[in-house]
Amino acid sequence: MLSRVADNVYWLARYVERAENLARLVEVNASLMLDLPRELAPGWQSLITITGSQERFDELGKSTSERDIIRFLLAEPDNQGSMVSALAQARELARTLREILPREVWEHLNGLALYVNERANDAVDKRTRHGFLRYVILATQSLTGMLEGIVSEGPALWFMALGRNIERADMTSRIVDVRALGMLPAQGSAMGPFATIQWMSVLRSLSGYQMYRIKTGQRVYPAGVVSYLLADTDFPRACVCCLRRAQEVLLRLPNSQSLVSRVQQLRDGIAATSFELLDGDAVHQYIDQLQLSLAAIHDDIRQTYFLAGLAAVHPGAGESQSQA
């Protein structure tokens, strides 16, 4: 497979996954706002930090009202990281991939991008928000299912799985981060009665409540959920599970030895961490580190397989061939 095509396929999957997780991120915060007493509610601003878009947000000079922040995250075309932008970019990439993507995939993605473009403001209004977010989650899930269901095993599918799992691990860690910030005053008595209900909604926003109960057989408690969402090997949205799946794909790709062991290192590190001992602040710092490691893995993938990272010159070409 061409490096450029692999690059595009990988990013297509990342953008679609990002759109889905933005929906989940907004949903988890919205439920947090409903669950917590006003004086404890974290507000919406933390989502800007967590998505790493503070700088852009400041440039655009938006207010920190709920409406403006949600619009910025979901509907703002001038925010490269918004849901609208992510799907627009996925659609543009899909356009270049027509010769390898089944028609249904293109049509479905096209429809989703158009829908979000027209309806993203539904997310601003509290009454229509939930319906809109559920639709996006369902539509992205069916796209992923379609890929699994009708695309032959091969580099295209593998690079999509790689992109999806790297993005998903990253976004799950960010979603845990939202709530970890809420964990900060957990020692304080005011938080006590709300802790459980909060973490249930984190699990629910990742569609993981039932899986958590089945797997752990435990009640919902903060460290248990953090540990589950970061370190579980089997829940598809848990970081370690994403890494495991990325690893399985890497094993089928050429020249992947060092990448595979790099991913293994990160897995081992997460598995060896005892989340019971961490408070909210420590979790937050831990997740920062985790995100840096994921970024390093992404960079490694880029260096190994994609156009931008490859030396531009054929190994045998000598010095006369240098080009940008």
Next chain:
Amino acid sequence: MAIRWTDYPAAPHHDELIAPGGAPRHGAEAVARHLESLGISELTVRQKAAEAAVKAMGITFTVYHEEGGSIDRAWPLDIIPRVIEAAEWRRIDAGLRQRARALNLFIDDIYHAQRIVNDGVFPRQYLADSVNFRSQCVGINPPLGVWAHICGSDLVRGADGTMYVLEDNLRVPSGVSYMLENRQVIKRVFPELFEENTILPVDDYPSQLYDMLRAIAPPGIDKPEVVVLTPGIYNSAYFEHAYLAQQMGCELVEGRDLVVDKDDCVHMRTIDGWSRVHVIYRRIDDLFLDPEAFRPDSTLGVPGLLRAWRAGKVALANAPGAGVADDKLVYTFVPAMIRYYLGEEAILPNVPSYLCAEPDQLQFVLANLANLVVKPTNESGGYGMLMGPRSTEQEREEFSLLVRANPRNYIAQPVLQLSTVPTLIDQQIEPRHVDLRPFILSGSEVQVTMGGLTRVAMRRGSLVVNSSQGGGSKDTWIVETSK
């Protein structure tokens, strides 16, 4: 509402389906009867179904958006087919093959001994003034001696029923994917007609193209790697590039995917590292192909590609320099070429043409501007033309200055009354003008598509068939008749 062919205004043009008086032409009887039996309302339902199929199948072409972006438009297809009887088609097929052979011999001669020039058949100064002559190609021997592997020749039928060649597109002709997709759609719309009639299939083209491309690979390569080179998604024919790559099962590459090595081999960057490429079906114009050899500002091409081609390490289709024969002035010499190289008379006539480069013909053209079409020799897509009968006095004056300033750059032709085909327009059947673009593949043998792409001018009286300017298309049926 019923369809009555006796009410159909076929005259004064030659209609492809209906003879004057309303009788269907030979080969079109079944279609005409079937359309009658359906009636307008059922036909309209089927037209809608065809449009829905085009949308669902994602058959698009790209037009540039006013605001800078580009958008995909659904491909316009009118469901009433254009019918050509197989016996007539066989003659056209032979004429096109003859033409492609002569054109390839001409190009090869021009880049070698130039016998046709030395023998005084093709004037030397015309060659010297040709903008598509590439000195970089002199003395090169491309595999099989073929330069124009893929040729799209535009055919038009005049009022007297004669099929003329209007032009030969030897650079990067497009449209074949729409010919193939039109058939897919129309089969769904009129399955009953395909069951009852012998409509010759068009689907072989991608395999024939692939076989031809493999056949021109550098010698000694067991399994040549064939790729399609596209300028990218903003090109108006990107759909076709992706379509053909997918149909042939080969990679669709952009210039930045390729690199030319010190040993003159071409490689593409893959996830496994570098992989050698042997044959490139390039859909990028000569001048953008290689910034080292042609336009240095081109970012679409591959530095060193011409060097690789000259060294015989990669085959390019069409070969660089093939465009020397894609010139309306050279076009006027094709019948002479056929005589010169093949010792045959042209089976398909050219449209009668006047060369402004010849003083006596120039005088005739200038005196008759109001009755002629004047065309620049090196433009495609209908740009820079004067349509005499529709021009104003001032336009003609301006144009005569242009022609006088650079006579080599113009030819003139009488205005042809293009033939028509019944077309569904606002719940009515009306005649609309058409042309036909068959595609000719030249490798170890010469093959012609079964029919071609019929383009139709959707506005009444219009002769503009380009899809970017409101033209539509039709499926083209070569029908075997028992008589």
